[in-house]
Amino acid sequence: MFIFGVVKAQTVSEIVANSPLIINGVIGTQNTFRYSTSGDGFGSPLSNSVYANVNIGLYGVTMPFSLYYTNGDLDFNHPHLAFSLSPSYKHWRGYIGLSSMDFSTYIMNMSFNGVGVEYKDDRYNGAFFYGCLRHAVNASMSEVYAPSPQYKRMGWGFKVGYTEKDIYYVNVYFLRAYDNISSLNESLRSYVSPKESFVVGVNGGYHATSWLSLSANAATSFLTTDTRDAEAAVTGFFDNIFDTRLSSLSRFAGDLNAHFSLPFLKASLSYKYVQPEYNSLATYYMPNNYQSVGVTANTFLFKKVALSGALSLQSDNLSDEQLYTTHGCFYNICASARLTDQLGLSAMYNGYVQRQTNGVERVNDSTRVHRRMSSYSITPSYSFETEGLSHSVSLSVNHTDNVNLNDYISDNYDVRTNAVGLSYSVDVPSVDMFFGASLSHQKTVGYDAEYRSCVCTLSASRSMLEDHSLNVNASFSFCDNKIKGQSGNFTLGIDLSASYQYKKDHMFSANIGLNKYGNVIPVYDTSDISGTDFTVSFNYAYIFSIVR
Numbered sequence: 100m101f102i103f104g105v106v107k108a109q110t111v112s113e114i115v116a117n118s119p120l121i122i123n124g125v126i127g128t129q130n131t132f133r134y135s136t137s138g139d140g141f142g143s144p145l146s147n148s149v150y151a152n153v154n155i156g157l158y159g160v161t162m163p164f165s166l167y168y169t170n171g172d173l174d175f176n177h178p179h180l181a182f183s184l185s186p187s188y189k190h191w192r193g194y195i196g197l198s199s200m201d202f203s204t205y206i207m208n209m210s211f212n213g214v215g216v217e218y219k220d221d222r223y224n225g226a227f228f229y230g231c232l233r234h235a236v237n238a239s240m241s242e243v244y245a246p247s248p249q250y251k252r253m254g255w256g257f258k259v260g261y262t263e264k265d266i267y268y269v270n271v272y273f274l275r276a277y278d279n280i281s282s283l284n285e286s287l288r289s290y291v292s293p294k295e296s297f298v299v300g301v302n303g304g305y306h307a308t309s310w311l312s313l314s315a316n317a318a319t320s321f322l323t324t325d326t327r328d329a330e331a332a333v334t335g336f337f338d339n340i341f342d343t344r345l346s347s348l349s350r351f352a353g354d355l356n357a358h359f360s361l362p363f364l365k366a367s368l369s370y371k372y373v374q375p376e377y378n379s380l381a382t383y384y385m386p387n388n389y390q391s392v393g394v395t396a397n398t399f400l401f402k403k404v405a406l407s408g409a410l411s412l413q414s415d416n417l418s419d420e421q422l423y424t425t426h427g428c429f430y431n432i433c434a435s436a437r438l439t440d441q442l443g444l445s446a447m448y449n450g451y452v453q454r455q456t457n458g459v460e461r462v463n464d465s466t467r468v469h470r471r472m473s474s475y476s477i478t479p480s481y482s483f484e485t486e487g488l489s490h491s492v493s494l495s496v497n498h499t500d501n502v503n504l505n506d507y508i509s510d511n512y513d514v515r516t517n518a519v520g521l522s523y524s525v526d527v528p529s530v531d532m533f534f535g536a537s538l539s540h541q542k543t544v545g546y547d548a549e550y551r552s553c554v555c556t557l558s559a560s561r562s563m564l565e566d567h568s569l570n571v572n573a574s575f576s577f578c579d580n581k582i583k584g585q586s587g588n589f590t591l592g593i594d595l596s597a598s599y600q601y602k603k604d605h606m607f608s609a610n611i612g613l614n615k616y617g618n619v620i621p622v623y624d625t626s627d628i629s630g631t632d633f634t635v636s637f638n639y640a641y642i643f644s645i646v647r
Contacts, residue, residue: 120647124153124164127606127640134633146170162186165197190220200226202258203300205318205352206272207381209233211254221264227257232381235282250293251282254381269303272318275340276380278326292325296380297341310360317353320379324348350377352387366396375418389415408432416458423458425468427451442481449474454504469504489526495519501545514545531562549583568600590616606640 129148148169155162167181182196194200194215202208213230235251253276260270277295280288300318307313321341328344354371375388393411400406409431416424428451435445455468480493501514520539527533535558543550558574578590591614598608614632 119158121156121645122153123644124151125640125642126151126153127638129636129638131634131636134631136629136631160186160188190218192217192219194228198228198230200228202256202274202381203270203272203302203316203318205316205377205382205385206274206298206300206379207254207256209381209383222262224260224262224270225258227255229253229255232276235279237284237287248283248287248291250278250280250291252276252278252380256381265306267303267305270301272298272300272302274298274300274379274381280326293327294322294324294378294380295326295341296320296322296378298379298381312358312360314356314358315354317351318379320350320352320377322348322350322376322378322380324376348376350374350387352377352385364396364398366394369393372417375420388417389413390417403438404434404436406432406434419458421458422460423462424456425453426456427453441483442479444477444479446477447475452504464505465507467505467507470501471504472499472501474499487527487529489528491524493522495521511547512545514543516541516543518542531567533560534558548585551581551583552578554578569597570599571595571597588617590614604642606638606642608638610634610636 127150129150131146133144133146146169148167150168151164151166153164155164163183163185165181165183183198184193184195185198186193186195194213194217197210197212198215199210200207200215200217209232211228211230211232213228215226215228215230217226218224230253232252232254233249236246236249238246238248254274256272256274258270258272260268262268275295275297278293280293283291283293298318298320300316302314302316304312304314321343323342323344324346326342326344328346331343331345331347352373354369356370357368359366359368370390370392372390373385373387377385377387379385391411391413393409395407395409397405397407409429411427411429413427413429414424415421429449430451431447431449433445433447435443437443451472453468453470453472455462474497476495476497478493478495480491482489482491484490495518497516497518499516499518503509503512518539518541520537522535522537524533524535535556537554537556539552539554541550541552554576555578556574556576558572560570560572563569563571572595574592574594576592578592580588580590593613594610595612596608596610598606600606612632612634616630616632
């Protein structure tokens with residue numbers, strides 16, 4: 100996976116004082132070849148990408164610029180180009196291309212491809228954007244791995260806010276999003292409905308005392324689930340922005356929070372309410388039709404032991420239209436301590452209880468869902484040094500169970516897992532080498548079956564050359580999986596990589612990976628490892644800085 104390098108823009112005063120023009124950034128490429136005996140259904144045989152992150156500073160105006168181009172296969176059938184430019188001056192920032200803005204979590208967390216402008220000082224803030232929230236997908240429904248069809252979605256929105264430092268803040272948001280019907284092939288329009296929405300939101304916070312602060316976040320979405328429906332005979336304030344249709348609905352989402360900061364304890368109380376079918380059309384995913392109340396707390400004991408815990412109660416079926424109502428209770432507690440300079444210990448318990456009650460229909464006792472899921476873990480670690488060597492050892496022990504609490508249902512549906520892992524590493528500074536080894540074993544029993552897995556990994560790395568500019572890494576792993584009386588599978592993996600930095604400006608890296616595996620179909624028991632996955636990748640980055 101590739102991660103963009105970060106280009107830090109200088110402040111206005113630094114640019115003006117040192118030079119009228121400063122250009123710095125990184126330009127690079129990533130290329131990967133993949134071969135698999137399983138075919139190309141799970142990945143393209145060749146992928147290439149070219150990227151650039153550049154920051155231009157000219158007489159106090161900063162212009163971060165980014166460009167990313169990638170293709171997914173040998174035929175260059177699905178290229179992707181991303182462009183972004185964000186010039187800024189004093190309290191102003193502009194957005195051109197692929198960008199993102201800080202909006203309410205109930206309103207927008209998508210990036211947009213378009214234009215925008217933002218203003219922010221110590222008290223006032225405001226922003227406006229217009230652009231494409233997602234592109235149309237016109238893939239054929241007959242293709243095996245075809246993505247789901249979707250319309251091109253456009254949107255615009257703005258926000259205004261005010262902050263009184265260390266006392267309170269308030270922000271108001273507006274967003275309009277709509278699907279472009281003509282962007283989808285007519286043959287695909289029967290599979291998905293075009294939507295539109297108008298959303299109004301507000302959030303704010305208040306520091307009541309030095310130890311208590313309050314915050315709230317709320318939004319109302321006016322959503323049409325199919326813009327092809329006939330218009331409804333409704334008039335209102337937003338008629339010029341939003342067309343009310345027979346499939347239109349209004350939904351609410353919001354939360355309240357209280358935060359306590361005491362010398363011996365930090366804690367929070369929260370309540371959240373999200374109506375069924377709430378959707379702003381500008382969020383990637385948002386669960387709805389539930390309410391929850393929760394508390395979290397953390398503290399220190401004896402200046403060595405850190406304790407934290409949480410409790411949350413949740414229920415759905417807010418509209419009383421579901422067949423049944425589901426209630427959930429989540430709770431956890433974590434403790435960690437540094438007992439000595441060499442010995443550390445951490446422990447954790449997580450639990451979740453789920454139960455079903457009546458909704459539109461009465462719950463049948465013989466099918467009622469009532470389960471408890473629990474996880475216990477303890478992890479001691481120990482580090483020590485011998486002559487010229489630094490050692491580290493850690494052990495992890497975990498037990499997980501998923502237990503049926505309905506007396507009318509057989510215990511055969513209970514699932515229990517025990518896992519243990521041991522890892523050891525040693526650092527050899529005299530030769531700039533590092534060695535590591537790990538071994539883990541897991542056993543799961545449930546549904547009249549027993550599953551076992553054993554994984555072992557060995558790794559080594561070394562820094563070379565006088566300035567440590569060359570680094571090489573190697574790892575070897577094997578995994579043995581068995582389902583008692585049904586199947587077995589054995590996997591081997593080898594990974595080799597190297598990175599080299601030349602004159603602090605040029606970064607090269609290469610990786611070779613080989614995996615051998617056997618038949619993964621559960622009904623077969625085989626030790627054959629004829630399956631093969633092979634990957635080769637090469638990456639290059641040039642880091643530069645120009646001052647005039």
